[in-house]
Amino acid sequence: PDEAAVEAVRTRDRxxxxxxxSLGRLEWIAEWLAAWQAKPTPSVxxxxxxxFAASHGVTAKGVSAFPSDVNRQMLENFAAGGAAINxxxxxxxxxxxxxxxxxxxxxxxxxxxxxxxxxxxxxTMAFGMEAIAGGTDLLAIGExxxxxxxxxxxxxxxxxxxxxxxxxxxxxxxxDEGLKRKVAAVEAAIAHHSDTLKDPLEVLRRVGxxxxxxxxxxxxxxxxxxxxxxxxxxxxxxxxxxLHAIHPSTIDxxxxxxxxxxxxxxxxxxxxxxxxxxxxxxxxxxxxxxALAAGLVKAAAAVHRDMATFGQAGVSERxx
Amino acid sequence: PDEAAVEAVRTRDRxxxxxxxSLGRLEWIAEWLAAWQAKPTPSVxxxxxxxFAASHGVTAKGVSAFPSDVNRQMLENFAAGGAAINxxxxxxxxxxxxxxxxxxxxxxxxxxxxxxxxxxxxxTMAFGMEAIAGGTDLLAIGExxxxxxxxxxxxxxxxxxxxxxxxxxxxxxxxDEGLKRKVAAVEAAIAHHSDTLKDPLEVLRRVGxxxxxxxxxxxxxxxxxxxxxxxxxxxxxxxxxxLHAIHPSTIDxxxxxxxxxxxxxxxxxxxxxxxxxxxxxxxxxxxxxxALAAGLVKAAAAVHRDMATFGQAGVSERxx
Numbered sequence: 148p149d150e151a152a153v154e155a156v157r158t159r160d161r162x163x164x165x166x167x168x169s170l171g172r173l174e175w176i177a178e179w180l181a182a183w184q185a186k187p188t189p190s191v192x193x194x195x196x197x198x199f200a201a202s203h204g205v206t207a208k209g210v211s212a213f214p215s216d217v218n219r220q221m222l223e224n225f226a227a228g229g230a231a232i233n234x235x236x237x238x239x240x241x242x243x244x245x246x247x248x249x250x251x252x253x254x255x256x257x258x259x260x261x262x263x264x265x266x267x268x269x270x271t272m273a274f275g276m277e278a279i280a281g282g283t284d285l286l287a288i289g290e291x292x293x294x295x296x297x298x299x300x301x302x303x304x305x306x307x308x309x310x311x312x313x314x315x316x317x318x319x320x321x322x323d324e325g326l327k328r329k330v331a332a333v334e335a336a337i338a339h340h341s342d343t344l345k346d347p348l349e350v351l352r353r354v355g356x357x358x359x360x361x362x363x364x365x366x367x368x369x370x371x372x373x374x375x376x377x378x379x380x381x382x383x384x385x386x387x388x389x390l391h392a393i394h395p396s397t398i399d400x401x402x403x404x405x406x407x408x409x410x411x412x413x414x415x416x417x418x419x420x421x422x423x424x425x426x427x428x429x430x431x432x433x434x435x436x437x438a439l440a441a442g443l444v445k446a447a448a449a450v451h452r453d454m455a456t457f458g459q460a461g462v463s464e465r466x467x
Numbered sequence: 468p469d470e471a472a473v474e475a476v477r478t479r480d481r482x483x484x485x486x487x488x489s490l491g492r493l494e495w496i497a498e499w500l501a502a503w504q505a506k507p508t509p510s511v512x513x514x515x516x517x518x519f520a521a522s523h524g525v526t527a528k529g530v531s532a533f534p535s536d537v538n539r540q541m542l543e544n545f546a547a548g549g550a551a552i553n554x555x556x557x558x559x560x561x562x563x564x565x566x567x568x569x570x571x572x573x574x575x576x577x578x579x580x581x582x583x584x585x586x587x588x589x590x591t592m593a594f595g596m597e598a599i600a601g602g603t604d605l606l607a608i609g610e611x612x613x614x615x616x617x618x619x620x621x622x623x624x625x626x627x628x629x630x631x632x633x634x635x636x637x638x639x640x641x642x643d644e645g646l647k648r649k650v651a652a653v654e655a656a657i658a659h660h661s662d663t664l665k666d667p668l669e670v671l672r673r674v675g676x677x678x679x680x681x682x683x684x685x686x687x688x689x690x691x692x693x694x695x696x697x698x699x700x701x702x703x704x705x706x707x708x709x710l711h712a713i714h715p716s717t718i719d720x721x722x723x724x725x726x727x728x729x730x731x732x733x734x735x736x737x738x739x740x741x742x743x744x745x746x747x748x749x750x751x752x753x754x755x756x757x758a759l760a761a762g763l764v765k766a767a768a769a770v771h772r773d774m775a776t777f778g779q780a781g782v783s784e785r786x787x
Binding site: 320461 | 486488779
């Protein structure tokens with residue numbers, strides 16, 4: 148973080164026509180942007196929502212309420228502008244890109260095989276790193292992939308331990324039987340890979356998914372390119388959790404856009420030390436919570452940059 | 468509320484390309500808009516933020532960290548586009564109007580006199596009712612008035628009882644001595660007016676303020692004109708609390724935009740049965756929290772209106 152930039156934001160903030168501290172987290176957002184953009188006047192002029200889409204072999208175990216056909220259908224829906232995320236991006240003037248991570252080629256079924264081989268995992272991370280090459284000053288990341296709440300729950304179980312039930316939720320809305328199948332799939336995956344789950348990157352490769360690998364790459368690339376990151380919900384946070392397990396500082400430039408309705412998300416965010424900006428009971432994925440939060444971040448940047456100072460506006464300062 | 472319009476929203480929502488319920492409060496917002504706009508397809512095409520500004524005689528008791536000169540100076544800042552609320556409205560495309568409620572003529576000092584006489588109180592409510600005559604489909608209300616967190620705390624003490632300390636907070640940021648003066652002012656006002664505080668409208672007239680009377684008028688007018696309302700923080704909620712004390716249904720068309728950092732706001736919202744959309748630690752007033760929430764409401768309406776259905780997008784529905 149650029150402490151000088153943060154200090155510049157604080158100095159200007161004290162001169163703006165409002166009581167110091169009265170904008171709460173909006174003030175904190177301006178400081179966070181400055182710290183990771185390394186700019187005394189942070190900007191959100193080119194915000195970008197990136198959605199990473201992948202297919203999962205574990206869907207063979209009946210872990211989702213929707214068929215895997217939905218992956219390709221939703222890519223087409225994104226392209227046609229018909230998804231929820233399209234409307235949110237339009238409402239807030241956010242750029243939007245979707246990345247198809249070999250969506251017609253599912254990863255291995257994690258209950259009995261590795262999700263990815265070494266080469267594929269590395270290539271997918273690298274692809275995620277390239278995703279922001281077009282330039283942006285605020286990156287919101289999200290995902291699409293039938294079955295990926297099961298994958299995320301497996302990652303959390305591998306990283307943090309505890310019973311699978313604790314980490315498994317209803318995702319897109321499985322019934323009680325589906326929930327049992329999800330728990331069983333997570334338990335089977337943990338048992339199958341139990342010898343190698345101490346290494347976070349092996350967790351990613353063995354029980355993760357391509358969208359999670361790509362998001363991990365995008366988060367790292369954003370850090371190197373001085374781009375603050377807004378995380379979406381339960382699945383996107385799994386990419387951050389992998390990096391955090393490698394070293395906590397790797398996600399210091401990330402904020403949690405929202406608290407998902409998927410029950411264990413709050414536990415994960417607590418472990419990562421992230422306080423979500425929004426808590427609206429959402430559990431859609433596709434970057435929807437991150438994009439709403441990006442709308443707030445955009446407003447916070449505009450407030451900091453464009454407000455008048457006491458001197459400019461001729462407003463009396465506080466009584467001493 | 469228009470139950471047929473709500474049912475139309477629910478029917479469409481079930482057809483949209485997402486799991487039912489996955490957008491959490493965004494779905495609820497669409498239903499709320501439909502209920503109070505009485506339209507099967509709710510719209511937020513002309514959102515409007517109205518800020519009501521007034522001066523308070525109780526500032527003579529040293530209850531604020533800022534001088535009352537700030538009232539007029541901030542009106543000029545609003546007009547010049549330099550305040551926080553101007554930037555938020557610009558970021559989200561919200562209309563913005565400020566109403567000067569005889570700002571150079573403070574109300575009576577509530578610790579020893581009535582804030583308003585009968586005629587002035589009624590006229591100010593009527594003025595607030597006229598505020599939305601230009602038309603809007605979503606009204607966010609806020610206020611500006613040095614000293615008005617003391618007035619709001621007095622209203623809450625009058626309506627709900629309990630010690631003044633419970634309702635008094637630091638407002639724009641008074642020090643410990645200022646906080647004591649605020650508590651003393653509330654206690655003095657309650658003692659002076661104790662014989663007439665059973666009638667909510669008398670509470671408004673005797674220990675309220677012009678911006679609070681005007682906001683109460685605006686809320687009522689919005690109800691009559693089928694305009695959903697987003698309340699700002701601690702002070703704006705006092706106008707809703709007066710109406711709620713007259714009859715709870717009078718504020719059914721209002722949502723709480725945010726939870727203020729002013730400590731007792733959560734208690735008030737609980738009494739009014741309102742769950743705030745945002746909780747960002749803000750305590751600025753001037754409609755800032757309501758305007759941020761209006762940005763969310765705008766996005767929620769766009770999501771509901773513009774998303775594709777499963778049929779339109781050719782996306783498979785959930786497995787039965």
